[in-house]
Amino acid sequence: MVEKIKDFVSRFYLALVIVFLYAPIAVLVVLSFNDSRSRVVWGGFTLRWYQVLFSNHQIMDALCTTIGLAFLSAGIATLIGVLAALGIQAMRQRGYQVMMTFTNIPMLNADIVTGIALMLWFVRFMPLGFASVLLAHITFNIPYVILSVMPKIKQMNLSVYEAARDLGAGAVYAFFKVLLPQLMSGIVSGFFMAFTMSMDDFVITYFTKGAGVNTLSTMIYGELKKGVKPEMYALSTLIFATVFALLLAVNFLPKRKGKNPAGGPAAR
Amino acid sequence: MKKRPWLATPYAVWVAGFTMIPLLVIFQYALTSREGAFTLANVMAIFEPVHLKALLFSLEIAVGCTIICILLSYPLVMAMRRLNMGRQGFTLFILILPMWMNFILRILAWQLILSNNGILNFILQKAGLLPLSLANTGTAIMIGVIYDYLPYMVLPIFNAVAEIDEDLVEAARDLGANSLTVFCKVILPLSVPGLLSGIVMVFVPSMTSFVIADVLGGGKLQLIGNVIEQEFTKSANWNMGSGLSVSLMLFVLISMAFTTKNETEGKSSSIW
Numbered sequence: 001m002v003e004k005i006k007d008f009v010s011r012f013y014l015a016l017v018i019v020f021l022y023a024p025i026a027v028l029v030v031l032s033f034n035d036s037r038s039r040v041v042w043g044g045f046t047l048r049w050y051q052v053l054f055s056n057h058q059i060m061d062a063l064c065t066t067i068g069l070a071f072l073s074a075g076i077a078t079l080i081g082v083l084a085a086l087g088i089q090a091m092r093q094r095g096y097q098v099m100m101t102f103t104n105i106p107m108l109n110a111d112i113v114t115g116i117a118l119m120l121w122f123v124r125f126m127p128l129g130f131a132s133v134l135l136a137h138i139t140f141n142i143p144y145v146i147l148s149v150m151p152k153i154k155q156m157n158l159s160v161y162e163a164a165r166d167l168g169a170g171a172v173y174a175f176f177k178v179l180l181p182q183l184m185s186g187i188v189s190g191f192f193m194a195f196t197m198s199m200d201d202f203v204i205t206y207f208t209k210g211a212g213v214n215t216l217s218t219m220i221y222g223e224l225k226k227g228v229k230p231e232m233y234a235l236s237t238l239i240f241a242t243v244f245a246l247l248l249a250v251n252f253l254p255k256r257k258g259k260n261p262a263g264g265p266a267a268r
Numbered sequence: 269m270k271k272r273p274w275l276a277t278p279y280a281v282w283v284a285g286f287t288m289i290p291l292l293v294i295f296q297y298a299l300t301s302r303e304g305a306f307t308l309a310n311v312m313a314i315f316e317p318v319h320l321k322a323l324l325f326s327l328e329i330a331v332g333c334t335i336i337c338i339l340l341s342y343p344l345v346m347a348m349r350r351l352n353m354g355r356q357g358f359t360l361f362i363l364i365l366p367m368w369m370n371f372i373l374r375i376l377a378w379q380l381i382l383s384n385n386g387i388l389n390f391i392l393q394k395a396g397l398l399p400l401s402l403a404n405t406g407t408a409i410m411i412g413v414i415y416d417y418l419p420y421m422v423l424p425i426f427n428a429v430a431e432i433d434e435d436l437v438e439a440a441r442d443l444g445a446n447s448l449t450v451f452c453k454v455i456l457p458l459s460v461p462g463l464l465s466g467i468v469m470v471f472v473p474s475m476t477s478f479v480i481a482d483v484l485g486g487g488k489l490q491l492i493g494n495v496i497e498q499e500f501t502k503s504a505n506w507n508m509g510s511g512l513s514v515s516l517m518l519f520v521l522i523s524m525a526f527t528t529k530n531e532t533e534g535k536s537s538s539i540w
Binding site: 011025028112117136196203207221236 | 516
């Protein structure tokens with residue numbers, strides 16, 4: 001009986017937190033179907049914004065920039081980050097600590113400080129634009145990759161690698177066949193983490209972007225004063241629904257090896 | 269396996285080019301006047317009453333947000349522990365998913381919920397309760413930062429708690445500990461590394477999130493982040509902006525040094 005009550009209370013609390021987290025999302029989804037330019041008046045159900053959305057070039061451009069940026073920065077950060085994690089793990093105590101401290105700097109520093117520091121540096125040798133934002137995103141993404149790959153490297157079973165070498169595999173071949181699969185879950189979650197962080201970033205992009213480029217975040221910020229376009233709610237709803245569907249599929253379709261249930265960033 | 273520390277070379281170059289040099293550059297701006305002469309005035313400007321007020325308000329928000337996030341996270345993590353593995357994964361995913369809805373839009377939605385003739389007051393009135401006036405208050409900003417940063421506290425604590433050996437908990441129970449004792453004597457101490465990274469992930473950004481303060485504070489309440497942002501965008505005083513950033517950075521480093529003094533090496537860095 002006591003267990004039943006405990007179960008009920010804990011589930012009720014979980015539900016409360018989920019309501020708290022999803023309340024604003026529900027509001028945005030409802031707004032995306034609202035047939036009125038005003039945010040406070042309900043003008044009836046419409047799919048108009050979803051149609052208008054695809055003919056709004058500014059929003060489409062910003063979407064392409066955002067997604068391109070997220071893919072490129074997460075990809076490059078994953079490459080550099082995985083190599084870095086392997087290298088750092090092989091270092092002696094002193095080097096290890098120095099590198100890990102530097103890895104933690106962007107995490108410890110407020111976004112605004114990172115953004116400003118990069119901007120002040122970039123303006124000295126390059127025009128602010130897509131390239132500078134990309135460099136900035138890679139910079140704050142690498143630590144997420146390193147921090148999610150590092151624990152996997154520590155748990156890695158090296159004897160399998162040595163066995164492969166003894167049996168005649170070359171170093172590179174053995175790396176791809178034996179070590180990389182062991183690191184894969186860490187690499188994937190690092191990539192997802194980096195991708196998510198890049199998609200969701202506003203502050204660092206805001207300071208390093210210059211005039212011509214806009215991501216969805218900076219575009220929405222620019223629209224805040226005069227009012228956000230309803231198309232934007234439609235687009236966000238679409239992105240959200242897509243990711244929701246993808247992650248549901250990853251979660252519930254094939255249960256491979258039963259590990260890594262979340263499939264996304266939280267899976268370590 | 270042969271040791272290959274050189275694999276980290278690209279990263280080391282990256283760190284030098286895009287972490288260290290930018291920090292040196294911001295220090296250079298912070299320590300010079302507009303004419304280029306050495307000065308401490310920009311860094312010391314944090315002690316001017318206007319800036320100090322913003323810093324103290326930021327501190328209030330950040331400390332409040334961190335404490336409330338901790339208080340919300342532990343029951344949540346304990347509730348998640350009661351679920352089976354598959355459900356746990358699903359719940360985690362539910363907690364992270366909101367990050368895929370644009371952050372500024374989510375904050376904007378909170379503005380609609382909390383405004384004086386907004387959704388919350390509509391519900392309260394329907395329920396026969398008195399309406400609240402939360403719009404443009406510190407409380408609204410607080411709700412915004414808690415909302416935005418709660419997952420950053422839950423995830424590392426969850427990861428730390430998930431690693432706790434179930435045998436330890438059972439041993440404690442066999443020896444007569446009740447749930448509260450198990451929590452205080454076993455789970456809480458063993459989750460400290462997660463707690464510490466949660467604090468870092470929540471405290472720092474909640475001090476500076478100028479967008480949240482802009483949208484939910486109605487532009488009247490300023491966090492230190494708003495002050496810095498305006499030095500760059502409105503006053504175009506890069507030296508002053510850099511000076512304030514540097515003092516903010518030092519302030520954060522000192523307060524973090526206090527919190528994480530006893531952390532064990534490497535452990536707390538595994539955030540996800």
